[in-house]
Amino acid sequence: MLRTATRTPTVDVPDLLRRAGAWLRRTWHQPHVDDDERFLREARDIADLERRLQQLERGPTPRFGPLPPGL
Numbered sequence: 001m002l003r004t005a006t007r008t009p010t011v012d013v014p015d016l017l018r019r020a021g022a023w024l025r026r027t028w029h030q031p032h033v034d035d036d037e038r039f040l041r042e043a044r045d046i047a048d049l050e051r052r053l054q055q056l057e058r059g060p061t062p063r064f065g066p067l068p069p070g071l
Contacts, residue, residue, distance in 0.1 A: 039052060
């Protein structure tokens with residue numbers, strides 16, 4: 001039975017190493033960071049950071065509590 005030759009998929013090694021390095025850096029720093037600091041580091045810009053800081057200052061909101069004003 002004859003088969004046509006097909007190429008096996010190759011993995012881009014530099015991309016794989018870059019992703020593995022990013023994962024390693026993230027997991028290395030993850031245990032040293034508490035939940036509040038991790039929450040602040042996820043901010044995308046200054047306005048988002050200010051919103052997150054205000055939310056931390058207010059404390060946890062009740063799960064089924066009233067909505068904040070302005071929504």
